[in-house]
Each structure stands twice: as C-alpha cells, then as structure tokens.
Amino acid sequence: MTRSLLVEARNVRKHFGAHHVLKGIDLEVRRGEVMCLLGPSGSGKSTFLRCINHLEKVDGGRIYVDGELMGYEEGTSPKGRAREMKPKQIAAQRRSIGMVFQRFNLFPHLTALENITEAPIGVARHDRAHARARGMELLRRVGLTDHAGAYPAHLSGGQQQRVAIARALAMEPKLMLFDEPTSALDPELVGDVLSVMRDLARSGMTMIVVTHEIGFAREVADQVVFMDDGVVVESGTPSHVIDDPQHERTRAFLDSVL
Amino acid sequence: MSATDVTVQSTARTHDVAAAPRNHPGRWIAAAALVVLCVGWVVSLWSNPNIDHATIADFLFDGRILQGVLLTVGLTACSMLLATALAVALAVMRLSANPVLRVMSWAYTWFFRGTPLLVQIVFWGYLGLLYQSISLGIPFTSVHFFSANTNTIVTPFVAGLLALGMNEAAYASEIVRAGLLSVDNGQVEAAHSLGMSPAYTLRRIIVPQAMRVIIPPMGNETISMLKNTALLQLIAVPELYTRASWISAQNLSQVELLIVASAWYLLLTSVLSVPQYYLERRYGRGAGRSLPVTPWQQARQTVVRLRSRVTQVAHTDPRNPGTEADS
Numbered sequence: 329m330t331r332s333l334l335v336e337a338r339n340v341r342k343h344f345g346a347h348h349v350l351k352g353i354d355l356e357v358r359r360g361e362v363m364c365l366l367g368p369s370g371s372g373k374s375t376f377l378r379c380i381n382h383l384e385k386v387d388g389g390r391i392y393v394d395g396e397l398m399g400y401e402e403g404t405s406p407k408g409r410a411r412e413m414k415p416k417q418i419a420a421q422r423r424s425i426g427m428v429f430q431r432f433n434l435f436p437h438l439t440a441l442e443n444i445t446e447a448p449i450g451v452a453r454h455d456r457a458h459a460r461a462r463g464m465e466l467l468r469r470v471g472l473t474d475h476a477g478a479y480p481a482h483l484s485g486g487q488q489q490r491v492a493i494a495r496a497l498a499m500e501p502k503l504m505l506f507d508e509p510t511s512a513l514d515p516e517l518v519g520d521v522l523s524v525m526r527d528l529a530r531s532g533m534t535m536i537v538v539t540h541e542i543g544f545a546r547e548v549a550d551q552v553v554f555m556d557d558g559v560v561v562e563s564g565t566p567s568h569v570i571d572d573p574q575h576e577r578t579r580a581f582l583d584s585v586l
Numbered sequence: 587m588s589a590t591d592v593t594v595q596s597t598a599r600t601h602d603v604a605a606a607p608r609n610h611p612g613r614w615i616a617a618a619a620l621v622v623l624c625v626g627w628v629v630s631l632w633s634n635p636n637i638d639h640a641t642i643a644d645f646l647f648d649g650r651i652l653q654g655v656l657l658t659v660g661l662t663a664c665s666m667l668l669a670t671a672l673a674v675a676l677a678v679m680r681l682s683a684n685p686v687l688r689v690m691s692w693a694y695t696w697f698f699r700g701t702p703l704l705v706q707i708v709f710w711g712y713l714g715l716l717y718q719s720i721s722l723g724i725p726f727t728s729v730h731f732f733s734a735n736t737n738t739i740v741t742p743f744v745a746g747l748l749a750l751g752m753n754e755a756a757y758a759s760e761i762v763r764a765g766l767l768s769v770d771n772g773q774v775e776a777a778h779s780l781g782m783s784p785a786y787t788l789r790r791i792i793v794p795q796a797m798r799v800i801i802p803p804m805g806n807e808t809i810s811m812l813k814n815t816a817l818l819q820l821i822a823v824p825e826l827y828t829r830a831s832w833i834s835a836q837n838l839s840q841v842e843l844l845i846v847a848s849a850w851y852l853l854l855t856s857v858l859s860v861p862q863y864y865l866e867r868r869y870g871r872g873a874g875r876s877l878p879v880t881p882w883q884q885a886r887q888t889v890v891r892l893r894s895r896v897t898q899v900a901h902t903d904p905r906n907p908g909t910e911a912d913s
C-alpha cells in the first residue's frame with residue numbers, strides 16, 4: 329500500500345552558534361503513519377520536531393507538510409532563495425499541526441475546556457457553542473468529561489497531558505507532534521496518556537512521537553528512527569530498528585533505556 | 587504497653603511545659619508607652635486651640651472641595667490609563683527583537699525616571715512658552731492638516747495628565763516588563779503551535795498571566811499617583827489640594843484645610859484597595875490556591891451561619907416546642 333507523503337524533510341540543518349544540532353536530516357512520513365523518534369538526550373530530536381512547525385528556524389534544507397514548504401516562501405528573495413513568511417502566514421500553517429509538549433504547557437488561567445476551545449474560537453473563528461460541544465467531545469475521548477471546569481493546577485500530570493492532547497486535536501490537525509509526552513509523568517500515570525495516543529494512532533492520525541517508551545514504539549510505530557548527534561543513524565520498521573539494530577550506537581542506546 | 591504509656595505521658599508533660607506562655611513585661615511596657623503617646627498626640631491635636639473643628643466640618647463637604655475630589659479621582663484614573671497603555675507599549679518594545687525599539691524604550695525610561703516629576707510637571711505647564719502653536723503636518727514640508735495655539739490644547743488639565751501619565755509610564759513599564767518575563771516561554775510555544783499570532787498570544791495568553799504579577803505593584807503605583815496629583819497645584823490644576831490651598835489663602839485656615847484634604851486623600855487611598863482586591867481575584871484564577879472570598883460572599887456566609895445558629899437555638903428552645911414538631 330502506497331500512501332501519499334505528508335511530511336518530507338530534506339537535508340534539514342540547524343545550529344545554535346557553533347553547535348551543530350541537526351546535520352542534515354532526511355525523513356518521510358506518510359499519511360496515517362506513526363513515526364517514533366528515538367535517541368539519546370541532546371541528539372536534536374526536540375529541535376527537529378520544533379523545526380517542523382517552525383518554532384525553530386532551519387538554517388538549511390527544507391521541510392514540507394502536505395506539499396507546503398514550512399515557514400518559507402519559495403524563491404522570493406532576490407537571490408532566488410526562500411524567504412521567511414510573515415508571522416500571520418506562519419501562524420496559519422501551524423494550525424494544521426498539533427503539538428504536545430513534555431511539560432504540557434497548558435494555559436494555567438483557563439479551565440480544561442477553555443484551554444481546548446481558546447484556539448478554535450479565537451483563531452479559527454468557530455462558533456462558540458459548536459466549539460464547546462466539540463471540546464466536550466474531545467474531553468470525553470481523553471476520559472476527562474468530569475474535569476471540564478477544572479484549572480490545570482488542580483489536575484494531575486497525566487490529566488493535564490490528556491487535556492493538552494485534546495487541545496491540539498481541537499484545531500483538527502493533519503499531523504500531531506509529540507515531544508516526550510510521558511517523560512514528566514509519574515510512572516503510574518504514563519499508561520493513560522499512552523492509551524490515548526494509541527487510540528489516536530488507530531483512528532488514522534499521522535503522528536511523529538519522540539519517546540523513550542520502547543514498548544509503545546514497538547507496538548504502535550510504523551517507522552522507527554534512531555537519531556544521534558544530529559544525524560539519523562538508522563530507520564525502519566520497529567522489528568528492524570528495535571529488535572535487530574544494525575548500528576553499535578543504536579544498540580548501546582537501546583541497552584541503556586530497556 | 588505500660589512502657590509506651592509512660593513515654594506518651596512524659597512527652598505530653600513536656601508539651602504542657604513548653605506550651606505555657608512566657609511573660610514579656612518589656613513588651614507590655616513598650617506597648618503601653620506607645621499607646622499613651624499616640625492617645626496624647628491625638629488629644630493634643632484635638633484640643634489644640636489653633637485648630638478650629640467647626641471649620642474642618644464646614645469645609646469637609648464644601649462644594650469646591652468635592653469638585654476637587656472629583657478632579658483628583660478623574661486625574662488619577664486618566665493618568666493611570668495613559669501610563670498603563672504607554673507602559674505596555676514600552677515593555678513590549680523593550681522585549682522586542684528590534685534594537686531601535688529597545689533603545690527607544692530604554693531612553694524613554696532613562697529620561698522620565700531620571701528627572702524630577704516636579705520639573706516635568708512645570709515643563710508641561712509652560713509648554714506654551716516653548717511652542718506657541720502645535721500643528722500636525724508632514725515634517726520638512728509646508729503641508730499642515732491642523733494647527734492651534736498651544737495653550738488652548740494643552741490646558742492645565744492636559745498638561746497635568748501628560749506629566750503624571752508619561753512619568754508613571756516609565757516606572758510602570760518596568761513592572762509590566764517583569765510581569766511579561768514571569769510568564770513561562772512554554773506558554774508562547776504552546777500558543778504558537780496552536781496557530782495563534784504573536785499579537786493574539788500577547789493579548790490572550792501572556793498578559794492575563796502577567797497580570798497576577800503586575801497588579802499588586804500597580805496598586806501601589808495608583809496610590810502614589812493619587813497623592814502625586816497634589817503636585818499639580820504648581821500649575822493651577824483645580825484638584826483637591828489646589829482647591830484647599832485656594833480656600834485657605836482666603837480664610838487663612840491653613841491647618842484646617844490641610845486636615846480636610848488629608849482626610850479625603852486617606853479615604854480615597856483606602857477605597858482604592860477595593861478594586862485591587864477584585865482585580866487580584868479576577869486574575870488569580872487557576873493559580874492553584876483557592877480564591878479568597880469577596881467581602882460580599884463573606885457577609886452572605888456570615889448571615890447563613892447566624893441564621894442556622896438561630897434556627898438551632900429555636901429547635902432546642904424548650905419554650906418553643908412547635909419548631910421541633912416542624913422538623
């Protein structure tokens with residue numbers, strides 16, 4: 329089965345000062361596919377994820393989402409190079425990409441439901457009643473119907489992260505990015521979040537997940553990518569990369585997390 | 587068993603010993619001395635033959651004084667609004683990536699914080715000496731859209747408003763900046779990832795959170811502002827203190843009118859804590875702690891509690907067996 333490409337990264341490079349964090353990343357994610365990104369801390373996984381929705385500007389290479397070049401207008405500068413888009417255009421592009429953060433980043437001054445409906449009402453200009461109804465539906469999906477009126481400070485980490493997932497889904501994204509969504513959680517709360525993500529994957533959502541949950545990657549991922557020191561070391565199906573790694577660095581990493 | 591009993595008893599005994607309050611004779615003597623001093627001072631003020639209480643009573647609600655109070659309140663509100671709007675702009679400029687904006691914001695704060703407020707007030711009051719007329723047009727051309735005499739536009743009220751508001755903006759911008767910086771950067775990233783524009787993120791995500799940090803010091807600034815309006819006496823803005831001084835220049839009851847003005851300033855500054863309390867409540871939502879009750883809620887709770895106590899008493903009242911049968 330050949331599904332069309334949703335995400336295409338070509339030779340993505342990024343440095344902070346003299347520090348090369350991404351040294352030419354090439355990746356492809358097809359529609360409906362789940363890609364798990366593994367790698368030691370500091371290998372550039374978060375930076376790559378943040379380049380996809382242009383929270384971080386790439387220094388070289390290109391990222392396409394659904395055929396659109398992210399953050400840049402093709403060939404608009406005098407030298408024929410891509411020029412950065414206006415903030416409004418970038419904001420519009422980001423609406424089709426949901427992101428879930430390690431530290432949840434819920435808006436503390438808004439209730440769970442308001443967190444979910446803020447962008448649909450204020451940004452996508454959806455009807456208020458409709459947005460709230462859909463927000464409640466999303467809360468039901470993540471198992472938090474009873475907490476619609478709760479402020480984030482009164483929710484557990486696991487509950488906050490599930491609200492954060494619902495918040496990202498409320499903009500009806502084509503693609504969901506997860507940056508270590510369970511790393512900040514107490515062990516007993518990890519399961520609930522992973523099960524929400526598993527359901528999401530089953531529903532056909534295209535997902536890129538940075539995680540240290542090898543079990544989750546093995547079960548849910550269509551493609552596993554191992555990154556180290558700003559390069560993709562190896563990629564393939566979970567059975568290849570996790571169970572039969574070809575590279576010493578991959579093996580050493582898997583030994584350390586398993 | 588008996589051994590544990592013994593230890594429990596002995597610790598209980600030590601607790602008893604520790605809980606006995608110590609006597610602090612020094613504290614009592616100091617407190618008594620202070621109370622005597624204060625009472626003595628108030629009595630001496632009150633019985634001072636140089637203070638005419640009837641004059642104070644006459645002028646406390648005098649029409650001119652009340653007009654002054656009104657203008658003082660209006661000036662405080664308008665200057666704080668102007669200052670806040672300018673302060674937000676200055677703080678955002680200061681935090682922007684554009685170096686020109688950063689320097690301009692810094693220079694503004696440097697100038698208005700570095701010169702005395704009194705001097706700034708006089709400067710605005712005498713603006714007419716510096717520029718005879720004010721006109722709006724395209725610089726370096728003869729195109730003018732509008733032109734007028736400075737003294738008709740910059741009335742004493744406008745001069746006072748500009749002086750107080752622009753000076754305060756310099757201080758308030760630092761408060762706003764600290765508030766904006768107190769918001770975690772993850773909030774900006776989350777907002778951006780949802781497709782919110784920078785302006786929307788500032789307005790709906792950052793500012794509401796920054797308010798929790800901004801409001802308490804801004805309450806302080808508002809109280810300062812209220813009192814600083816008295817400085818406008820210098821450029822004859824007819825606010826509370828100016829009116830009081832005009833009256834005392836006629837009837838020579840300087841002290842009495844100072845007391846009248848002070849009483850109003852005290853009342854106004856006390857009243858100011860009410861809106862601050864409600865604003866803090868409004869922006870404290872979701873801050874983890876439960877919200878403090880409003881005085882109104884407190885009153886209602888007290889009424890409910892008293893009523894339930896009254897009905898309880900009624901139920902157990904032997905002379906009133908009828909209520910018992912009802913329940």
Ligand SMILES: Nc1ncnc2c1ncn2[C@@H]1O[C@H](COP(=O)(O)OP(=O)(O)O)[C@@H](O)[C@H]1O
Pocket residue numbers: 344349367368369370371372373374375376
């Ligand atoms: N804003 C930044 N400024 C400077 N260095 C950064 C910044 N963000 C990340 N880095 C550096 O880039 C490297 C990769 O970071 P990151 O992408 O967060 O790795 P990972 O998510 O794989 O742990 C790290 O060495 C980190 O210190």
Ligand SMILES: [Mg+2]
Pocket residue numbers: 373374375507508
């Ligand atoms: Mg990371």
